[in-house]
Amino acid sequence: MRRRLAEVEAIARQASEPTFDNTVVALERSGPLLTRAVNVFFAVVAANTNDTLQRVQSEEAPKLAAHNDAVYLNDRLFSRIRSIYDRRDALKLAGEEKRLVERYYRDFVRAGARLPEADKVRLRALNQEEAELTTDFQKRLLAATKAGALVVDDRAELDGMSEAEVAAAAQAGKERGLVGKYVIPLQNTTQHPAQASLRNRAVRQRLFEASARRAERGDTNDTRAVVRRLAKLRAERAALLGFPTHAAYVLDDQMAKTPEAATDLLNRLVGPATTRARSEAAKMQAVIDSEGGGFRLAPWDWQYYAEQVRRREYDLDEEQLKPYFEVGRVLQDGVFFAANQLYGLTFKGRKDVPVYHPDVSVFEVFDADGKSMALFYTDLFKRDNKNGGAWMNSLVGQSGLLGTKPVVFNVANYTKPAPGLPALLTFDDVNTLFHEFGHSLHGLLSQVRYPTLSGTNVARDFVEFPSQLNEHWALEPSVLANYAKHYQSGQPMPQALADRIKQTRTFNQGFATTEYLAAALVDLDWHSLPANAPEQDVVAFERQSLRKHRIDLPEIPPRYRTPYFAHIWYSSYSAGYYAYLWSDVLNHDSYDWFTEHGGMTRANGSRFRDMILSRGNTEDPGTLFRAFRGREPSIEPLLRERGLK
Numbered sequence: 001m002r003r004r005l006a007e008v009e010a011i012a013r014q015a016s017e018p019t020f021d022n023t024v025v026a027l028e029r030s031g032p033l034l035t036r037a038v039n040v041f042f043a044v045v046a047a048n049t050n051d052t053l054q055r056v057q058s059e060e061a062p063k064l065a066a067h068n069d070a071v072y073l074n075d076r077l078f079s080r081i082r083s084i085y086d087r088r089d090a091l092k093l094a095g096e097e098k099r100l101v102e103r104y105y106r107d108f109v110r111a112g113a114r115l116p117e118a119d120k121v122r123l124r125a126l127n128q129e130e131a132e133l134t135t136d137f138q139k140r141l142l143a144a145t146k147a148g149a150l151v152v153d154d155r156a157e158l159d160g161m162s163e164a165e166v167a168a169a170a171q172a173g174k175e176r177g178l179v180g181k182y183v184i185p186l187q188n189t190t191q192h193p194a195q196a197s198l199r200n201r202a203v204r205q206r207l208f209e210a211s212a213r214r215a216e217r218g219d220t221n222d223t224r225a226v227v228r229r230l231a232k233l234r235a236e237r238a239a240l241l242g243f244p245t246h247a248a249y250v251l252d253d254q255m256a257k258t259p260e261a262a263t264d265l266l267n268r269l270v271g272p273a274t275t276r277a278r279s280e281a282a283k284m285q286a287v288i289d290s291e292g293g294g295f296r297l298a299p300w301d302w303q304y305y306a307e308q309v310r311r312r313e314y315d316l317d318e319e320q321l322k323p324y325f326e327v328g329r330v331l332q333d334g335v336f337f338a339a340n341q342l343y344g345l346t347f348k349g350r351k352d353v354p355v356y357h358p359d360v361s362v363f364e365v366f367d368a369d370g371k372s373m374a375l376f377y378t379d380l381f382k383r384d385n386k387n388g389g390a391w392m393n394s395l396v397g398q399s400g401l402l403g404t405k406p407v408v409f410n411v412a413n414y415t416k417p418a419p420g421l422p423a424l425l426t427f428d429d430v431n432t433l434f435h436e437f438g439h440s441l442h443g444l445l446s447q448v449r450y451p452t453l454s455g456t457n458v459a460r461d462f463v464e465f466p467s468q469l470n471e472h473w474a475l476e477p478s479v480l481a482n483y484a485k486h487y488q489s490g491q492p493m494p495q496a497l498a499d500r501i502k503q504t505r506t507f508n509q510g511f512a513t514t515e516y517l518a519a520a521l522v523d524l525d526w527h528s529l530p531a532n533a534p535e536q537d538v539v540a541f542e543r544q545s546l547r548k549h550r551i552d553l554p555e556i557p558p559r560y561r562t563p564y565f566a567h568i569w570y571s572s573y574s575a576g577y578y579a580y581l582w583s584d585v586l587n588h589d590s591y592d593w594f595t596e597h598g599g600m601t602r603a604n605g606s607r608f609r610d611m612i613l614s615r616g617n618t619e620d621p622g623t624l625f626r627a628f629r630g631r632e633p634s635i636e637p638l639l640r641e642r643g644l645k
Ligand SMILES: [Zn+2]
Pocket: 435, 436, 439, 464, 467
């Protein structure tokens, strides 16, 4: 930080007239050591933390926030940026250069560069506090999720689980020093995959409650006070920056532009999604009643009975699929194979590159012409010291200016098999692998000059588009045939089974869309509070928000409840969880383009690579999309794909 500040000071204090090179390019070149340290540090802290790293994080997060403010609230520097920005047409800058100048100007203004000094002081204090609170939230949530794991004493209570799942639960118990007990660790979502197989209703209920209430137990892991303060603080900061709400501030810089546009898209789906969810619930209630269950479907029953319905309607059971989805094969013969078919990429394992944990693997990536172009890391198994969910990020971003090749990684939380057993995935897990690799492609195939505009440094509601599009290839017949092979016999998945996966694509989409919409709407409501609103009761606020949007189905709680909604309190998705749906519109519409033009061909892949994946943020995302699709996005393909029409 000290070195970068010295570099930035030198740029700001130059006597010569501001030029693109001596100011903007100089800033792009500044702080390589800090970038390197920060990228590595936060990658490891998210995926493999410990007490020391957490302490360093708590100490450094507010210092990093202050460092950022020292750059963006530097008056001399801002006046140089503004001078270049005001002359941007006269300077006849090329497209990417002009976009970069506009990006810098916008970033400075959004960070408060135009504010009077007294407001800057207040802004710095709010940014400090936010950095402390988000770090605190992450720490509490990690501890709450670990502590919330379901401990089962009696193997009989796991009735319904496969041998491999029971072995994994026993292993998880052993790792926690609970020998002879069984542990089901919590995922980051409200619902858990184990719910689909657990026959014992009381155990399902215990697992659900452990998950849904993990961070509101009134202990040191309770996040509610942090959340209340964060929402209030963000509203105050937005007001300082001239916006009515934090959501308005965030959305101003996104493809959606306004909270109204995002809310409108979500609301358009509430009716179709809940209608479909209610009919899904009715089918499950019929199963319960036919078995003489004598109870009403509850949230902890949903996945179990969904699985029963799926078996009856489609004769398909998750356990039949898993032997065909061994993780190594899915990655190499599925995910990598698809990238080879579309973009000509090849991958070679590298054992000589140092890693932070034995579960991490490294691959060198080669372009179609055989040139080495990048490194790709995977870290796929669940650990108690890893944040929940799955994500992609970069250790090194691509840049023509800096001559850097991308180093990107994917992290997931797949159940780690007991020693000696293969890691077999659900089809959801397979989808996640394709999804995260779609983000990786956006990083790997970047061909941009300036680091600020490179790879996945794009609007939140655009960044999920390449990753969602990549999910489609998991079911492409030529790809599926290449990776879905039995882990023991090597036999390909029978065609009838493959067909059934496709037939069930819209199965349970009422539920999936509803739990997502609920979370996305609650996020927008939290961040639509004005600065003068009092601090809110977290649980009551969430309940009111769900009721207001008519998405308060008792059987379908939000995918993340407020106290463990890491996307919006810790990751940078505040007022941005809607982005998955926004991007999904672009995704399905683009997949239709592929279908209309001959499907998964190298030519089509090259076109997508040239027009989207390689472009980073060098153009407005709407412009990039329209150039690729040939028109404005249409919502119709999404409605069709989710069976909501
Ligand atoms: Zn994603």
